[in-house]
Amino acid sequence: MVNRNPIIRTDKWSLNPTAEQRQLFAETVKVYRRLCRHLTGIVFTHWVELGSLNSQQVIPAVERLVHSTSQNPNVKYPIDRTFHKFPSYYRRAAIAFAVGQVSSFVARYREWQSGTRNRRDAKPPTLNAEAGCYPTLYRGQCYRLHGYEQGEIKVFTGKDWVWTMVQISGLRERHTVDSNKRLSPSLIFNQQACHLSVPFECHPEKRQPDTNVVAVDLGINTTATVSVVTFDGTVIHREFIHPGRDIDRRDKRLKSVSARASKTMGKGGNLHKGFCSNTYRKCRNINQNIAHHVSKRITDIAKQFNAQAIVFENLKGWKPTGGKKGSNLRQRFHGWLKAMIRTFTEQKWQEVGGKVIDVIAAYTSKLAYDGSGVVKRDSKNYDLAKFSSGKRYNCDLNGSHNIAARGILKRVPSGKNG
Incomplete structure (x- = not known):
């Protein structure tokens, strides 16, 4: 029998990129954060109608505001020229991040207005669109694993989006447990770190312990x-x-x-x-x-x-x-x-x-x-x-x-x- 309440744990998968790949990762994180900042302002502007939507409804609603298609050619905030050929799954991850930032800010601001404060002179919370976020990678669309030794990641060159093969130099053990479900990882890249942050949904089996x-x-x-x-x-x-x-x-x-x-x-x-x-x-x-x-x-x-x-x-x-x-x-x-x-x-x-x-x-x-x-x-x-x-x-x-x-x-x- 499997426990119905999943436990989320995160593993660190170390990467060993080349000098060229480090530049690509830096460019990818940079453009992803630019889009997150851009979308945060749009989501906050339309929070009155977006705030009541669930997680399945809010992302398509934001896409109708920013992404033009043949069925929706005239969008209010076109981003396709500024963010040329931006992959759809990266865009949806950025939307999810922006919605989370705005939702958190609105909740904290309402608490502050209601008087729920740590100190009487506490300043009101601010909307942080400059948060140090990292791109979420969806399997098949943003990353592909080739065993557990290497994987492909879709990265930005400054002009186009391409696939690059990178070596995985270190793993933990959660991927070896059959009952664990691997979720979408994040690409963590900065001056000190270069790794995939891989969350797992753990379903521990019911135990038969000794006395x-x-x-x-x-x-x-x-x-x-x-x-x-x-x-x-x-x-x-x-x-x-x-x-x-x-x-x-x-x-x-x-x-x-x-x-x-x-x-x-x-x-x-x-x-x-x-x-x-x-x-x-x-x-x-x-x-x-x-x-x-x-x-x-x-x-x-x-x-x-x-x-x-x-x-x-x-x-x-x-x-x-x-x-x-x-x-x-x-x-x-x-x-x-x-x-x-x-x-x-x-x-x-x-x-x-x-x-x-x-x-x-x-x-x-x-x-x-x-x-x-x-x-x-x-x-x-x-x-x-x-x-x-x-x-x-x-x-x-x-x-x-x-x-x-x-x-x-x-x-x-x-x-x-x-």
């Missing part, structure tokens, strides 16, 4: 502590996930910011806008990479043990408190990737038909998983806890066992469906 859950304790000393626990309470797998090398690489960059700030300001003054923006951008990218690696490992464990669900603590709205004077605890909490890891894990686990559930976070680390009562943290090693029975145990591992117990209580009444 166990994967519990994850997200911490700052250990990024993720994972326990696989069966419904009878047996712990069948434990694992600590902590990409220390990447974390050190990120923290080293962040520490350099304070040194540069002191040299810039001296004993007083203000930092200019965008100070160390490249450093912060690199740190954000490292954080995202860490979250992807950790979430993939969690998902792999769940697949390996055919788990019913992945269980997290509900940490939404939780705010860190500072440590002692001179402590770096507050800074470490700012590097805590609790929300990003949970989001990426849920996205990956949903693709195979799994569920992610949240449990109450209170007392998961404070109480012993064996029911012996409150644990006492070791004064010299905060990672260790001492149970009332005298047993010493890892605090994060103890927390993951408690999270698993609460997750099992949520799953048992609803049966075994994943």
Whole structure:
């Protein structure tokens, strides 16, 4: 049985164009954006009659305003001379983009007029016709695949539209899943990137999971502590996930910011806008990479043990408190990737038909998983806890066992469906 609610995920297919093809791609993106800007003004002008149409009706309606045919020779805004021989499917993709831009602007402007604002002095939204859009490629009309090693793309030379064969240098794995449906990709081309952004409509099959859950304790000393626990309470797998090398690489960059700030300001003054923006951008990218690696490992464990669900603590709205004077605890909490890891894990686990559930976070680390009562943290090693029975145990591992117990209580009444 196939899930009726599709999940959309996007793969990046890297391209390896020649110098000539890079010029063609640049010209294609440039002329496509020109048409999008042109159409945005037309759509906004006629939004009174266009806004009530559905997605199947609005594109033909806009085409009747701009594209002349033998049955519709006298159009109000002829674009055929300015955009000579513009392919019909590229034109329809541009119309769809322009309609989306105007629809979004009108909705946001109405909200602003009604008083729904983040701040009392919030300025009204503006219609952005200069959005950095990229051309959508329709199969057979704008692109043709020749296996998964190369493909043809229709591009603009400056005078005419031609086909060019380009090498595909990198793929992911979603195209290998039979239940996934490939949708129309976009050609992403700029100074930093050249690839196809390929969306897939995923239809995960209904699972027949085993009677166990994967519990994850997200911490700052250990990024993720994972326990696989069966419904009878047996712990069948434990694992600590902590990409220390990447974390050190990120923290080293962040520490350099304070040194540069002191040299810039001296004993007083203000930092200019965008100070160390490249450093912060690199740190954000490292954080995202860490979250992807950790979430993939969690998902792999769940697949390996055919788990019913992945269980997290509900940490939404939780705010860190500072440590002692001179402590770096507050800074470490700012590097805590609790929300990003949970989001990426849920996205990956949903693709195979799994569920992610949240449990109450209170007392998961404070109480012993064996029911012996409150644990006492070791004064010299905060990672260790001492149970009332005298047993010493890892605090994060103890927390993951408690999270698993609460997750099992949520799953048992609803049966075994994943």
